[in-house]
Amino acid sequence: MKFINRIPEPWLVFLSLFGAVLGWGWAWVGIREAMHYYGPGQLALGRYMVASLTLLPFWIGRGARLPEWRHWPLLIVMGLSGFTLYNFCVNLGEKTVTAGTASLLGSFLPILTTLGAWFFFREKLTFRGWSGIIIAFVGVAATSLGAQGNFQLSHGALLVLLAVFFAAIYGLLIKRMILRYRALDVTTWAIVAGTIGLIPFGSGLVQTAAHAPWNTTVNLILLGIFPGAICYALYSFALTRVNMARVASSIFFMPVTSIILGWFLLGELPSGIAFIGGVITLWGAYLVNTSKLLK
Template identity: 25%
Template sequence: MGGNLSLGTGTVRLSSTEFRSPAVARWLNTAQPEALFVLSAIAQYVGAAIAVVLFDEVAPQTVAWFRVIGAAAALLLVSRGWRHGWTRDQLVAAGVFGIATALMNTFFYLGIDRIDLGKAVAIEFIGPIAVAAAMTRSTRNAMALVFAAAGVVVLGGGEIDGNALGLVFILAASAMWAAYIVVGSQVAQLDRGVAGLGVGLAIGAVVTTPIGAPWSGPVWVSPTLLVLCLLVGVFSNAIGYGIDQFTMRRIPVRRFSLLLALLPVTAVAIGWLALGQTPSGLELLGVALVLVGVATQERERRDRAEATVLTELS
């Protein structure tokens, strides 16, 4: 039997019928948010590492487009909620979320084609930091935000000479990331499992077709490139963002935004292990500051005024 999620004035039901695997749904309901974030981050940046390799043969914006297509297909395949009737407001919310996500992916890939993965993610984190700052209500949470922000500044510091365009792309991705958090928290409450994400990404794929399709020729004639591009979508969006949707149901937007500080840390690790982008001592200091910030923050049970989602498994 599925779990019931109490949310403010309503109830959000997270049941196994929304997802084809009851065991997976139950685990996502009960796992620690920090563990979910690390798993999501690993999936996202394994996908990003594959994407960086693909940039030698496929335009970054095209890889991003196939990423969205692959993720939408995978999510609609494993979810059930998308088959039922949608209200206009639900479709608008899912569509805005999907478009913001698709643009975030596009700008991000254009950025990491020019800037190291760890540094790019750290700069991109300006968006989530802004959301967390806007929703911080206690001294302890403010301290946690300061530590996390300081760590991100350290991670994002250093030289970006000759990469002004890359910086512009990453800042644009940062703005879309902020939208992803704010709108995504609404989509997560649609009572449709990951179907809201799947439908949103399908809409995002259609809208960004003029950006990604014109350079897609090499992918269509190479089964290997096609599979790798779609695999990026499965790792980065279907798994990574799918986990985010479940996490958004369980914790406040403020805490979600701060926990995203774990992503630059993971990006540094993946960049080092998969791409040979060795972190400096200063970057390791940034990682430590982020971890202190995550450890300092209050847990969701203390954030009742922020409409925390509490899980009660039946």
């Protein structure tokens, strides 16, 4: 803890977002692998049971503080939108949508959260910031299209888009809650609420885990620990230090991360278009992150 306190705050924010994007970028690949054996609801429930067990000891160690009763409805909505509905829709969508296409659709999240922050919290970006968002989206499109070869709006794609909408709701609500409570506490409460909401969708999880290959189950556990728990905690911490639009813009790095990890883990080599798209994405995200926020 003393070592962390000596790290300059800008670096803490950068490292938090870097870790979150790296973990979430891998999640698209990990989900695709796990879906060969686990159903959408089973995978979601299993992941967030692990995520809950990962975060609860830290919450208990800090005194197991509970939120005020008047905030429980908001936390339940956060859990249902950000974890129950989001993960079920993503998993179901990735049955027919490739990881690259899904990550492209996920790039709508910063746009939705930026617009939501502008509408609800009066957060605005300069022309440079908005230009960066547009440029980064073009880069994400080029990266994903170059990696997958085609893009078609299908039933699965619509499910992923619906998941992105639920994720935006969570992102906007957590910004309010972390003004009142510790970011890690809010994340823990929301994940536990979302896990409870996933129980009806996870029928047969134990039986599937008993017959699935051990490496697939290990993959599920790692998806729960890292993208499921730690990445959300890191993202929540970053939200307490910088504005929502700037934090959300880091999501643009996620498809690039997915393709790089797919290259190493699945043997998928990115094309020249994908590489160029990655450079464009980095440029756009740089513009957003270096733009001056208008209050």
